[in-house]
Amino acid sequence: MSPSFPLQSDEPATVGLIGFGAFGQLVARHMTPHVQVLAYDNRNSLEDTAQTLGVRLTDLTTVAHCRIIILAIPVQAMADVLTHIAPLLRPDALVLDVGSVKVKPTELMLRLLPPTVGIIGTHPLFGPQSAGQTTTGLKIVLCPVRGPYHRLAAFLRKTLGLRVLICTPEKHDQDMAVTQALTHWLAQSLKTLEPFPSHLTTRSFDLMRDAMKMVEKDAPQVFETIECLNPYASSMRKHYLDLLSSLDKKLDTLTPA
Secondary structure, eight states, X not given: OOOOOSSOTTSOOEEEEEOOSHHHHHHHHHHTTTSEEEEEOSSSSOHHHHHHHTOEEOOHHHHHTSSEEXXXXXXXXXXXXXXXXXXXXOTTOEEEXXXXXXXXXXXXXXXXXXXTSEEEEEEESOOTTXXXXXXXXXXXXXXXXXXOOHHHHHHHHHTTOOEEXXXXXXXXXXXXXXXXXXXXXXXXXXXXXXXXXXXXXXXXXXXXXXXXXXXXXXXXXXXHHHHHSSTTHHHHXXXXXXXXXXXXXXXXXXXXX
16 A cells, blocks of 8 residues: 555645746646645746646645645745745644755755754656656655655655655765756757757767757756756866866877877
8 A cells, every 4th residue: 555645644635835837836746646735826827727737726824834845946035935934834844845956955944944844855856848647767866854754755655656865965966966967057058059950960969969858948047056056066067177178188189090
């Protein structure tokens, strides 16, 4: 039997979702078959989308009083949102974020939320462009900061079929500086070379272009977060540029046989 969502056994499974943009809607699409989702977003014209996904849009106070709160908002907005909801939270609340970086969000949550509130940083390693109709086999990172996380991990694994990876916020951002920040940066830089040849392409180039398409519709704030709010991204980019410069100089000295 799949585990129930990690709430107290004597209360309904209701999750509060703050932020109902592209990623918030992705979260809701996969959560609503299992729990009731209440959502808050300060933008208008989302009622039809919410109704289609089975989500009830409501005010921030109501959402913040849910047992589990998921922050699907830009990292740049987190300090303001956390300051606003901190006095509204239940003492036993569990707060999660879904941002692409983990050091800064977890530091903000630890500093701005009440000490009784559980905190888990999460990073689904997929998004609206790369996720399909099912989450089975996709990866999600959990960075436990305060309070238990095992019931949440079990729900994600057994009910949603996700591959759950556990690490610290620092380890997450160090690895993401290579596997995410560097790849998104390369994708954005390669786009400046468009238009590309349409016929004379290799399989490796086609795969690279497919990778570019997976991130080309990301909001500018997502790219800014990945590149500027990961404390390890800048040094990784500079290291890679140094390697490219060294390789370029080496090639200039070669004499073809």
